[in-house]
Each structure stands twice: as C-alpha cells, then as structure tokens.
Amino acid sequence: MTDFLQLALALAGIIALAKFGGLISLRLGQPSVLGELIMGILLGPTVVDLLHLPLFTSGHLSETIHELAEIGVLLLMFIAGLDLHLEDLAKSSKVSALAGTLGVLLPVALGAGLGFLFNMQGEEAFFIGLILAATSVSISAQTLMELKVLRSRVGISLLGAAVFDDILVILGLSIFIAITSSEPNFLAILWIVLRMALFLGIGTILGMKLLPRWSQRVAGRDIAQGVVSFAFVMVLIYGIAAEVLGGMAAITGSFIAGLALTRSPVKERIRSGVSTLAYSVFVPVFFINVGLSVDARQLFGPVFWLFLGMTVVAVVGKILGSGYGAILAGLNRLEALQLGVGMMSRGEVGLIVASIGVTQGLISDDTLAAIVGVVIVTTLLTPPLLRALFAKPQPQPKSPAVEIKSEGES
Secondary structure (H helix, E strand, O other): OOHHHHHHHHHHHHHHHHHHHHHHHHHOOOOHHHHHHHHHHHHOOOOOOHHHOOOOOOOOHHHHHHHHHHHHHHHHHHHHHHOOOHHHHHHOHHHHHHHHHHHHHHHHHHHHHHHHHOOOOHHHHHHHHHHHHOOOOHHHHHHHHHOOOOOOHHHHHHHHHHHHHHHHHHHHHHHHHHHHHOOOOHHHHHHHHHHHHHHHHHHHHHHHHHHHHHHHHHHOOOOOOHHHHHHHHHHHHHHHHHHHOOOOOHHHHHHHHHHHHOOOOOHHHHHHHHHHHHHHHHHHHHHHHHHHOOOHHHHHOOOHHHHHHHHHHHHHHHHHHHHHHHHHOOOOHHHHHHHHHHOOOOHHHHHHHHHHHHHOOOOOHHHHHHHHHHHHHHHHHHHHHHHHHHOOOOOOOOOOOOOOOOOOOO
C-alpha cells in the first residue's frame, strides 16, 4: 500500500471513530470532545496503537497526522475568535489580566517547588513550573461553544485570560531560554518583549482595518468558496506571523485573525464555511492525535509520583490562581470556579513548551512522559467539569463589570 493510501485509510478511520466517540459522549450527556479524546487514547499506544499496526509502514504517517492536527488547533481558535468582539474582551480586560497573570504565577511557583521536592536542578525545576503554567483553551472553547455560553462573561473572560496566559508563558519561555542558553543579554530580552508587543498591536490593528474589507471584496468576486479560502489563508498567515514575527504560539495568531474578521460583513459565511471545514476533518484529527501521542501505561511506572504531583499542581494551580484573580476582578465564586476550570486544560501549548524543553536539554524523557500524562488528564477532566459547573444555577452578578449576552440570546 502506498504512503498516500495509508494516510487515506488512517484519516478515514480517525475521523469516523472520532465522530462515533463524540456521538456516544453526547448520548451520555457529555460534550462530544470528551468522547473524541477518549477514542484517541484507545487508538493510541495505550490499547490499539493504530499508527503502528502492520498495515501502516509509512515513516511519515505519524508526522503528517500531527501536522493536520495542528491545522485543527488553528481553525478551532480562529472560530473562537470569530465568535467574539474586541469590545467584549475590552469589557473583561480586568478579569482577563488578573486571572491570566495569577494563573501563571501560582503554577510556576508550585511547579518549581514540586521540582525541588523531586531533587531536580534549579533550571529543570523552574521549567516544570513554566510548563504547568501553560494553558490551552481550545478544548474549553469547544465545550463552551457546545454549551452556548462562549459569549457569557465567563467565556469572554476565559479567552481573554488565555491570551494573557499565552503571552506570559511564551515570554517567560523565551527569556528563560535566552538566559540559560548563553550569557544573559538584556537587550535580547527587551527585543523579545518588543516583538510580542509589536505583533499584538500591529497585527490586531491592521487586521481590524483590512481583513473585513478584503473579505467583502473577495465575497463579491465570482470565486467558488472564495471567502472561505480567504479566511483559511489568513488563519495560516497569522499563525506563521505569530511565531516568526511575534515569537508567540501560532494559535495566538489564528485567534487574532478570528477577532479581526468578526467585523466582516460576510462573517456568517466565513463561520459556516470554516466550521464545516474544521469540524468535519481537522478538529477531529486534533482531538484523536492527543491520545495517539502517549502510552498511558507508562505513567504507572517510575514516573507515577511525579505525574501525580504535577497533575495536582496543574489542577490546583489554575483553579486557585485564575479563580482568585477572577474574584479580585469582581466575578462571583461560581463564575471564578468556572473560569479556573476552563483554564485547567494544557493541550497543545503544554506539549509545545515541553518539547522545547527536551530539545534544549532542560527536561528528561521521563519528565516528558509525565507531562504528556498531565495533558491527557487535564484535557479529559475539563469538559465534564465545565458542563457540570454551567449546569448549576447562575447567581445574579453583584457587579455589572461585564454584561454580555450568551449565545442564543437576542
């Protein structure tokens, strides 16, 4: 069987089984993403080890699946940005800043302390904290979209806090590597900060001014699905620019592209087309790929206690850190808990930071296995916990700090 036919067969199985898992999850009253993630674990080395079955001999199959999954992440965050407005984020800026900042500082401190407890050197211990500070709201955003509460004040604050979290973690990662890889160069550190600020500022302003206008022009041309193609190209360009120009995660760039196009006169055409493309192909591949990357059985070996400790820090650090920041900004306790749980998932951002740590020699392969386990556990815990928390009666807000209607309201 040729490499292409192997890829075609793998994709057919992955997408079909992901949808089946999602359907079962919905029938059980849980978000579809939970079923897709569990199906990914079953298909991974833990049980089936799909990509290493005898009929798959291509040396590039796993890498190709991973890259398709990365496109799914970009599209998912683009759709999340498309469902928001900068005005909404501005209204929740205080919540986002406090929840995002404390949601980074507490896990860094707890993670570093855990590293010292396991007799790690200073650099590795601090890097553990940095990994545990990373968050990934792609799964939370998907769950909130299914629950139709993405545009509630908790949903808006969650996405805003994730932007702060991403900026702080990537900034911390960049500074940490700059310091540990050579003699500290404060000009280089200053340049890292400046790059991020310039990308966020210029990318957002130019996007808000140009992308809605360009999308309208493309929509007026006789191009088959031209506006969807335009949006997809912008997702990729902004993702590339975020990493190359801003030194940030690509998902931040795709999120900003979505925010920019939310003002487009053809927004609904963009959302319909991109959602069809994303949820039919790329997003299911992403959720399955999370499970394909780890053998959960290894977690019950020598790294079990490290894995257990990191999982506790990952959960407690975000719930207490981000949750307390939300309370300081005026959210009630239930909303703060909802936001903290929404920040709990580590997903691809944690894996990206961890892989950089392995490349730089900052963490061991055993530590990486424990981190992957933390990503799986927090990813699996987040959707059902969010669903349970949003099922509780919502108390009336004491402060009208952020008044945003939820999806479905007129």
